[in-house]
Amino acid sequence: MEYVFVLEENLEMPKKMDTNVLVKKIITEIQSGELVDQDLKLPAEPNLMSRYEVTRYTLRQALKQLSVMGYTYQVHGVGTFVRHQQTVDSVALEHEGGLSAEMERIGRKLTTKTASEKIIPVSEALFLPKTHHFQNDDKLIQVRRFRLLDDKPYLMEQSYYLQSVIDSIPEEALYGSLFKYFEQSRKTQIGFIDQTIMSEPLPDEASEFMEMPAGSPSLLIRDESYLANGELLAFSKQYYNYQQAKLFMIKKVH
């Protein structure tokens, strides 16, 4: 009887992932105020180790993740401290999940106003990544989306997906989170994304949607998404409304 119970336990929780669980626990306990003193100082590591019953390795993995997210910082020889209020008016560049999910986190709603999809040969693409060599007969799924943030014009996205990797994209995915759609199948899970951030005059195709004159400033992100196995999945240009788009990141200096 007990033996069967243990087996079921294991089946229900195949992945432990102590670190992620621990991160959430610590955040919860920080927010409830039970973990920090008046100097915003956390208990020392040996203390936290016994509190959460993990080894130093796991604890420090969690603390590192917290510091990357900007929740805490550590001072050699002194302690670990909680940082003051986070900015909530900007999008974290290192966010988890897709842009829609990140927007939800900061209490905003991202929707797609219009989307179009078309299969084209590589030669007809408006731009290509520099680091990838295509065959002439490769096919791309060309997608253009106009997206709203809290019902205001936010983003025009021109993207290309390699048809050799993803056969087709259902229309409903275009109007929701494409990121979430890809994550559903293990074969199309994204591993890393190269991003180049710059500013450019707003292109003509976007000016009407943005309700701004062409040539206005815009924040432009070019990105190339790769699967977990290193294969190129997609590349895109995203023109953001400069009055609304702010990207946030924390740079660690070593």
Added chain:
Amino acid sequence: MEYVFVLEENLEMPKKMDTNVLVKKIITEIQSGELVDQDLKLPAEPNLMSRYEVTRYTLRQALKQLSVMGYTYQVHGVGTFVRHQQTVDSVALEHEGGLSAEMERIGRKLTTKTASEKIIPVSEALFLPKTHHFQNDDKLIQVRRFRLLDDKPYLMEQSYYLQSVIDSIPEEALYGSLFKYFEQSRKTQIGFIDQTIMSEPLPDEASEFMEMPAGSPSLLIRDESYLANGELLAFSKQYYNYQQAKLFMIKKVH
């Protein structure tokens, strides 16, 4: 005799920092071609461990650093691979050291054309960080610099340093790397920098220098620099020439 020799060895190398040494070794051996096969695949971890005589922990610290820098990526159950040619026309957001050093890395030269410095009360600052509370009698060192990249207009920087932290800034530091100047003294070593990236119309004060009409696009970075002990050191706005500034980063998806 041997005993004395060992003592001297230790005195000469107080810090081991195997990880950083290992990272450099691996990069060197990748570039010389002796570490990768035709698929750009590195030897497996046990192999690398014995090759460099480190444990798995140290090896994986190094491999993680390499993947954050974009040199490699790892595929679960398959192996570690070297990435194709890096982009060299953009600045890595996660670069080590100051901007001048990063520019040297990609073969470009950053210089300061003009710089001005002035001590002001907090109330006269053109902008302030939202997360810090000043006293009314706090003093700031206000610095404005116009900087060139390969002799072309690149950046206007408006920054404020807390005089309570850094008494004064010598003029020669303004024309070189301020980052390097701060790193010299242990008391002013930077721990982390909050960065907000956006796009704005070029302000009037910068248009003449940039040789562009006011209102042209510009890439704007606001940052707040903190010492290793968490104390605020400085905050600034940096307006970049949109035709030249490209920022690069790699986003890991977990």
Added chain:
DNA sequence: TAGTGGTCTAGACCACGCC
């Protein structure tokens, strides 16, 4: 000198991809 975080060793088991 005491207490803190930073780094490294040694070994184990798990999850994934491929043959």
Added chain:
DNA sequence: GCGTGGTCTAGACCACTAT
């Protein structure tokens, strides 16, 4: 099934800060 990378434990020593 086997080899790969991903995670976790247990313990040690080092470097930094403050007293």
